[in-house]
Amino acid sequence: MSVNIEGRVWRFGKDIDTDELFAGRFIMIGDERDPEAYKRSIVKGAFESLSTIGKENQNMPQGFIEALSRVVSGYEKDVQEDKMALKGHIIVAGENFGIGSSRQQAAEALRFFGIAACLAETIHRIFFRNFWNLNGIAIDQKGISSLFETGDIARVDLVQSVVHNLTNKKEIKLGIKLPPEFIAMYEAGGLIPYHRKRTHKLL
Amino acid sequence: MGMTIAEKILASKAKRDKVVPGEIVTVDVDLAMTHDALGAHTIAKFKELVGEKGKVWAKDKIVIILDHYVPSNTTETAKKVQKIESFVKEQQLTNYHGIGRGGICHKVLLEKGYVVPGDLVTGTDSHTTTHGVMGAFAIGLGVDDMACIWKTGRTWERVPETVLVEVNGKLGEGIYSKDLMLRILNVLGVDGAIQRSLQFTGETVYSLSIDSRSVLTNMAIEAGATNGIIDPDEKVVQYLKGRTKKEYHIIYGDTDASFERHVKIDASSIQEPLVAAPWNPANVKSVSELKGVRINQAFVGSCTNGRFEDLQTVAQILKGHKVAPNCRLIIIPASQEVFEKAAENGLFKIFIESDAFVSGPTCGPCMETHMGILGPEDVMISSANRNFRGRVGDPTAKIFLASPATVAASAIAGEITDPRKYLR
Numbered sequence: 001m002s003v004n005i006e007g008r009v010w011r012f013g014k015d016i017d018t019d020e021l022f023a024g025r026f027i028m029i030g031d032e033r034d035p036e037a038y039k040r041s042i043v044k045g046a047f048e049s050l051s052t053i054g055k056e057n058q059n060m061p062q063g064f065i066e067a068l069s070r071v072v073s074g075y076e077k078d079v080q081e082d083k084m085a086l087k088g089h090i091i092v093a094g095e096n097f098g099i100g101s102s103r104q105q106a107a108e109a110l111r112f113f114g115i116a117a118c119l120a121e122t123i124h125r126i127f128f129r130n131f132w133n134l135n136g137i138a139i140d141q142k143g144i145s146s147l148f149e150t151g152d153i154a155r156v157d158l159v160q161s162v163v164h165n166l167t168n169k170k171e172i173k174l175g176i177k178l179p180p181e182f183i184a185m186y187e188a189g190g191l192i193p194y195h196r197k198r199t200h201k202l203l
Numbered sequence: 204m205g206m207t208i209a210e211k212i213l214a215s216k217a218k219r220d221k222v223v224p225g226e227i228v229t230v231d232v233d234l235a236m237t238h239d240a241l242g243a244h245t246i247a248k249f250k251e252l253v254g255e256k257g258k259v260w261a262k263d264k265i266v267i268i269l270d271h272y273v274p275s276n277t278t279e280t281a282k283k284v285q286k287i288e289s290f291v292k293e294q295q296l297t298n299y300h301g302i303g304r305g306g307i308c309h310k311v312l313l314e315k316g317y318v319v320p321g322d323l324v325t326g327t328d329s330h331t332t333t334h335g336v337m338g339a340f341a342i343g344l345g346v347d348d349m350a351c352i353w354k355t356g357r358t359w360e361r362v363p364e365t366v367l368v369e370v371n372g373k374l375g376e377g378i379y380s381k382d383l384m385l386r387i388l389n390v391l392g393v394d395g396a397i398q399r400s401l402q403f404t405g406e407t408v409y410s411l412s413i414d415s416r417s418v419l420t421n422m423a424i425e426a427g428a429t430n431g432i433i434d435p436d437e438k439v440v441q442y443l444k445g446r447t448k449k450e451y452h453i454i455y456g457d458t459d460a461s462f463e464r465h466v467k468i469d470a471s472s473i474q475e476p477l478v479a480a481p482w483n484p485a486n487v488k489s490v491s492e493l494k495g496v497r498i499n500q501a502f503v504g505s506c507t508n509g510r511f512e513d514l515q516t517v518a519q520i521l522k523g524h525k526v527a528p529n530c531r532l533i534i535i536p537a538s539q540e541v542f543e544k545a546a547e548n549g550l551f552k553i554f555i556e557s558d559a560f561v562s563g564p565t566c567g568p569c570m571e572t573h574m575g576i577l578g579p580e581d582v583m584i585s586s587a588n589r590n591f592r593g594r595v596g597d598p599t600a601k602i603f604l605a606s607p608a609t610v611a612a613s614a615i616a617g618e619i620t621d622p623r624k625y626l627r
Binding site for chain 2: 015017019020023024025027028029031032033049052053055056057095096099100101102103104107122124125126128129130133134176179181190191192195196
């Protein structure tokens with residue numbers, strides 16, 4: 001069995017916090033019972049947050065905000081999600097990724113932008129859970145950020161617990177083997193679909 | 204080898220004799236809290252999970268408290284509150300605290316005796332770690348996790364390694380548990396206890412009131428901790444008298460428990476009040492290093508420091524003084540109970556005479572919700588818990604975190620100021 005994903009890397013700095021990903025003033029926007037309208041609200045809020053707060057923090061790679069803005073306009077023009085600018089892309093970051101609040105919108109926004117995985121030196125726990133729950137891959141591994149530059153292609157192999165840089169041919173073995181439940185949840189499409197299958201062991 | 208209190212609670216809730224750090228366990232949940240900020244979101248996910256007619260696992264173990272956007276600031280908020288209220292009715296939830304009937308969720312959970320020793324507490328708020336002050340294992344979660352808890356009464360958790368912080372020695376005059384926690388954060392860093400159980404012990408910790416101790420567990424999340432926790436003592440039992448009807452069995456950590464790291468801090472080495480400077484709570488300086496930093500907003504409140512003893516200290520400092528002309532001071536009691544006690548004790552008269560703005564209980568300008576939001580280049584000193592860029596509005600606004608005493612003294616001076624001269 002193998003579960004692999006491959007995607008283009010965006011190399012972030014450290015201390016990406018949840019206020020930067022999704023500012024407080026947007027928390028109450030969006031109707032959660034209308035998924036399509038909700039996605040549009042969340043991507044707009046996150047774009048606004050990252051392009052103002054993130055710009056000041058200077059911990060995002062060049063070109064990322066421009067790519068986000070293409071995704072926002074993609075949603076406005078009803079472009080198919082599979083064809084969006086960041087579909088399947090991978091964030092590689094330094095320490096403290098997702099530090100702060102439990103606001104799930106921070107993780108949702110990255111998923112709605114198309115981000116498939118967040119690989120970082122350290123990831124804060126609530127963000128880590130939220131991202132897996134929303135069918136993303138979150139991996140914290142010391143030393144991972146120095147392997148990548150923006151534009152590289154990363155491959156994440158969940159079963160072998162190894163991350164490859166296909167561009168420079170480097171790889172890093174994860175210190176901890178991912179629990180099989182995480183892989184099962186990923187294959188089911190996230191926590192709620194996993195839960196609805198009722199074959200899970202976690203809950 | 205014995206287990207820490209966190210490990211023992213997780214073992215008990217997993218119905219196991221023993222758990223070891225690193226393993227993933229499925230645990231029974233005793234309390235599931237959400238608030239206005241993520242309540243409607245959780246309800247939507249719950250309905251997605253169970254369908255329109257599904258019922259929650261236990262209508263008396265769910266608590267919903269309105270606190271972030273109180274009273275409603277926009278029609279968006281008002282609609283979400285309506286969804287919450289109709290869900291409370293539909294599911295016949297017994298623990299709902301609307302406007303005027305509660306306050307900030309973490310203060311209300313403690314005051315109303317919702318949390319007892321040995322509990323496993325969950326909340327859709329990162330500061331749910333607060334409740335470890337009662338000897339409970341308390342964790343923050345997102346809404347998908349909470350929706351699953353509402354259905355099953357269970358969740359999973361990775362058994363965390365424990366970082367033990369032992370504090371001995373006497374806190375000096377004008378030095379409070381907030382200063383102590385800032386020192387601890389400075390020692391640990393913002394990921395110093397990442398995915399760990401952060402346990403506090405030592406004579407200094409046990410000398411503090413429950414309210415003061417809760418600052419430590421509240422801000423455990425600022426070191427990245429899974430949970431913050433303190434082995435309960437007699438003060439916990441006394442605190443719960445008259446507050447809770449729940450029966451409980453206290454769980455203590457074993458004396459031969461092992462810790463991943465044991466950090467010792469001498470409280471008497473904190474020679475002056477501390478302040479966290481932008482842009483994270485571990486970027487801690489002594490108050491004298493920041494002397495002369497002009498501020499134009501000061502805030503006393505939040506789940507960290509909006510307690511009655513905080514307001515008493517603030518009143519002691521403000522009495523006979525005015526807030527500096529170029530500064531505004533916002534004081535927000537954390538709960539209706541604190542609000543009432545402050546009124547009874549004449550604190551509001553002192554606040555009003557000093558030109559402070561006082562509001563009913565709400566999270567206020569701890570974050571960018573609906574009041575006290577900062578404009579470009581504004582500088583706020585705050586008794587809350589986070590100072591990330593953009594946390595309370597414009598990304599160029601700066602936030603400094605300090606004890607309520609330092610906040611009050613700084614409001615009088617219009618610049619960051621040592622509170623001790625006002626206490627003598």
